[in-house]
Amino acid sequence: MGYSRAEIIEMLCAEGAELDALLARATAVRRDTVGESVYLRGLIEYSNVCRKNCLYCGIRRDNRTVDRYTLTRDEVLDAARHAWISRYGSVVLQGGEVTAPQHIGTIASLIREIKALSNGELGITLSLGEQSADTYRLWREAGAHRYLLRIESSTPSLYARIHPADGLHRYNERLRALHDLRATGYQVGTGVMIGLPGQSVEHLADDLLFMRDTDIDMCGMGPYVECDRTPLADAGGSPGPLAERFTMTLRMIAVLRLLMPDINIAATTALQAIDPEGRLRGIGAGANVIMPNITPDAVRGSYRLYNGKPLSLDSRVIERCVAYGVWGDSLRFKKR
Ligand code: 5AD
Ligand code: SF4
Numbered sequence: 052m053g054y055s056r057a058e059i060i061e062m063l064c065a066e067g068a069e070l071d072a073l074l075a076r077a078t079a080v081r082r083d084t085v086g087e088s089v090y091l092r093g094l095i096e097y098s099n100v101c102r103k104n105c106l107y108c109g110i111r112r113d114n115r116t117v118d119r120y121t122l123t124r125d126e127v128l129d130a131a132r133h134a135w136i137s138r139y140g141s142v143v144l145q146g147g148e149v150t151a152p153q154h155i156g157t158i159a160s161l162i163r164e165i166k167a168l169s170n171g172e173l174g175i176t177l178s179l180g181e182q183s184a185d186t187y188r189l190w191r192e193a194g195a196h197r198y199l200l201r202i203e204s205s206t207p208s209l210y211a212r213i214h215p216a217d218g219l220h221r222y223n224e225r226l227r228a229l230h231d232l233r234a235t236g237y238q239v240g241t242g243v244m245i246g247l248p249g250q251s252v253e254h255l256a257d258d259l260l261f262m263r264d265t266d267i268d269m270c271g272m273g274p275y276v277e278c279d280r281t282p283l284a285d286a287g288g289s290p291g292p293l294a295e296r297f298t299m300t301l302r303m304i305a306v307l308r309l310l311m312p313d314i315n316i317a318a319t320t321a322l323q324a325i326d327p328e329g330r331l332r333g334i335g336a337g338a339n340v341i342m343p344n345i346t347p348d349a350v351r352g353s354y355r356l357y358n359g360k361p362l363s364l365d366s367r368v369i370e371r372c373v374a375y376g377v378w379g380d381s382l383r384f385k386k387r
Contacts, residue, residue, distance in 0.1 A: 090379030101147025141174030148180025240269030246296030308337030
């Protein structure tokens, strides 16, 4: 829709009654475009091994205090079967960025096996970082059909402040990967962190415009939450109170729903890390996707990207609206 940058900035500053009105408008737009349904994606945290060193992330390569794990084939397939039997429409296979050929092949096999065990019924979303166009194609042909890759911040200078300058964390490479994903036929999701040190409301407005200009199909964004033993948290430089990051995330979800009425927007786990009702409140701001964690309990504590990451789903996830047994594809993608 035709909102200007100035209008977006104004909405991102809404307080009190204005904020309530913004959230109400966004949920009305959601209802009138994608409907009342909330879609579930069973989240499988496949591995916390990562070749990257993002300055904000708890499982960055140089964090020696992390117990590294990779789920076995049976663990992944059991989790997927659980999702299928529970009639979740799809699963998300998420993990650190690994580009070794063996890993690429293992993922392709897992995708095929998840498809096979569910008679092709489970949709598969991947969130496995930057990969080559060939790898994206291999995984697409194996049966995955959505991919999540957050831009983290669409402002190159801010991107550079939160990633090491070692040649492995290049903004342009991120753009290349997003472009390749689209060209390969995936439904493409991106997102940003909200409340980063040095981030302004103008940066956030530009993030929303980036999503609109990139014509994304899905979005997952959440508050930045400091993680112990990470350079960004250790550097201090207060990014402001968590409560404000939480509220800003609700505003971002609402404004994105107004800008792009027909995309899928996730109410992310990081919201829940700040407020026990976090994901519910994300739905109340215009989101329509929730990703219950179905990672085996034994390793769950090791996939800690930030402090206070909740380990299990709140049971009261607006049961009445959950759409079971459907993929819940992005309406925008279908129209494309
Ligand atoms: N706070 C919030 N989100 C984080 N992520 C990583 N570290 C943090 C943090 N400290 C998010 C990134 C990444 C996703 C998998 O987790 O946006 O894309
Ligand atoms: Fe790896 Fe993703 Fe964490 Fe960066 S944010 S260190 S790519 S898991």
